[in-house]
Amino acid sequence: QVQLVESGGGLVQAGDSLRLSCAASSGSSSGYVMGWFRQAPGKEREFVAAITWTGLSTSYADSMKGRFTISRDNSKNTVYLQMSSLKPEDTAVYYCAASAYALIYDDVTTYKFWGQGTQVTVFS
Numbered sequence: 001q002v003q004l005v006e007s008g009g010g011l012v013q014a015g016d017s018l019r020l021s022c023a024a025s026s027g028s029s030s031g032y033v034m035g036w037f038r039q040a041p042g043k044e045r046e047f048v049a050a051i052t053w054t055g056l057s058t059s060y061a062d063s064m065k066g067r068f069t070i071s072r073d074n075s076k077n078t079v080y081l082q083m084s085s086l087k088p089e090d091t092a093v094y095y096c097a098a099s100a101y102a103l104i105y106d107d108v109t110t111y112k113f114w115g116q117g118t119q120v121t122v123f124s
Helices: none
Strands: 004-007 010-013 018-024 034-039 046-051 058-060 068-073 078-083 092-099 111-114 118-123
Touching: 004 092, 018 034, 018 092, 018 118, 034 068, 034 078, 046 068, 046 078, 058 068
Parallel strands: 010 118
Antiparallel strands: 004 018, 018 078, 034 046, 034 092, 046 058, 068 078, 092 111, 092 118
């Protein structure tokens, strides 16, 4: 069982930056692809970014490329999402997830463990 806890969300102005963190219970993120998803009110949960265990491979949704950066520190069992040039349409609850697979997929159903989410609100 992997327990994930997100933090770092908040209320920011358009154009600002924010860094989200996802802490996994000790040793439990070992070997997992880790991903970030988001869900806005009335919308389906959508893929944001993912990173392999080694950190050598990452993937981003097209709308996040160039603005968001995913990284991980395995010594701290923590995954990060650095978000810049935030837009009001980035407003959503952001979820961290651990995949059941060794390769990166953007399909929400391939992720086995989920955090409780952290709210990000961007105002113009």
